[in-house]
Amino acid sequence: MQIPFNAWHDAILKRRSIRQYAAKPVEAAALEAMRRACTEFRPFPSARAVLVADPTEDIFRGIPGGYGKVSGAPALVAFVGNMESPDVQEALGYTGEGIILEATALGLATCWVGGFFSPKRAAAIAQVAPSERVLAVTPVGYPKEGSSLQERAMSRFGRNWQRRPVSELVTGLKDNERPDWMKTALEAARLAPSAMNRQPWRFHVDRNSITVSADSVLNPTMVVSKRLDCGIAMLHVEIGALAGGVRGTWDLLKTPQVARFKVAA
Numbered sequence: 501m502q503i504p505f506n507a508w509h510d511a512i513l514k515r516r517s518i519r520q521y522a523a524k525p526v527e528a529a530a531l532e533a534m535r536r537a538c539t540e541f542r543p544f545p546s547a548r549a550v551l552v553a554d555p556t557e558d559i560f561r562g563i564p565g566g567y568g569k570v571s572g573a574p575a576l577v578a579f580v581g582n583m584e585s586p587d588v589q590e591a592l593g594y595t596g597e598g599i600i601l602e603a604t605a606l607g608l609a610t611c612w613v614g615g616f617f618s619p620k621r622a623a624a625i626a627q628v629a630p631s632e633r634v635l636a637v638t639p640v641g642y643p644k645e646g647s648s649l650q651e652r653a654m655s656r657f658g659r660n661w662q663r664r665p666v667s668e669l670v671t672g673l674k675d676n677e678r679p680d681w682m683k684t685a686l687e688a689a690r691l692a693p694s695a696m697n698r699q700p701w702r703f704h705v706d707r708n709s710i711t712v713s714a715d716s717v718l719n720p721t722m723v724v725s726k727r728l729d730c731g732i733a734m735l736h737v738e739i740g741a742l743a744g745g746v747r748g749t750w751d752l753l754k755t756p757q758v759a760r761f762k763v764a765a
């Protein structure tokens with residue numbers, strides 16, 4: 501599936517994490533479009549998304565704490581990674597964010613949830629293979645009316661939407677030396693969601709490439725890998741570049757770097 505970059509670029513600007521859902525089923529056409537996106541958006545062999553249209557179990561049930569408490573979602577998507585692949589985390593971030601942006605474009609609310617769900621229950625309902633794990637999920641549905649205040653109060657990270665400025669994230673070419681497509685790509689990357697809004701991605705830019713790295717040592721025991729956050733930012737970089745008229749390809753790199761976007765010749 502080609503990246504529908506205009507729709508997904510708009511979605512980047514609109515998307516917010518929503519944790520409380522109205523008791524309203526997802527409309528059939530939107531559900532069908534989500535099912536198609538989950539099947540067709542498979543940019544990496546090691547990551548896939550599984551739509552669970554009518555979850556029989558509440559995988560968020562019994563999870564303590566306010567942060568991450570999702571309630572009332574009529575559907576969900578499980579993000580499934582093949583743990584035998586060394587690129588599973590960034591592949592999953594990139595793939596999952598495509599599904600999140602497609603949902604946003606369809607008028608559906610979502611929230612990446614990496615820590616506060618039951619991976620065992622999710623694995624059972626998404627029917628994963630022995631080499632696979634559900635690394636994250638998103639509820640899918642419509643926001644509960646009047647819950648935005650509650651959303652804010654619920655989150656320990658009150659100003660969820662706040663992001664660092666590009667100047668704190670980017671090294672290499674100076675701002676006035678960057679081509680327009682690159683500015684659009686970096687602005688899109690800056691708006692990416694990340695676990696606990698930690699914004700771990702850093703970008704080194706030269707004339708024809710953007711290299712994505714993580715801000716500190718990547719600890720493989722962390723509940724949510726920073727490489728997953730970086731995979732999300734990779735998709736945002738590419739969408740921004742495409743919206744700015746530039747196609748490119750990715751090379752995956754070794755830790756602490758994650759990947760380099762190179763303008764196609």
Ligand SMILES: Cc1cc2nc3c(=O)[nH]c(=O)nc-3n(C[C@H](O)[C@H](O)[C@H](O)COP(=O)(O)O)c2cc1C
Nearest residue numbers: 516517568612613614615616660693694695696697
């Ligand atoms: C990989 C990942 C994992 C996340 N895990 C959780 C989670 O377990 N619980 C939760 O409430 N939010 C979770 N979030 C949502 C972030 O807190 C949210 O994206 C961030 O605060 C930015 O807010 P925004 O999405 O509204 O822009 C996660 C986000 C990402 C990208």
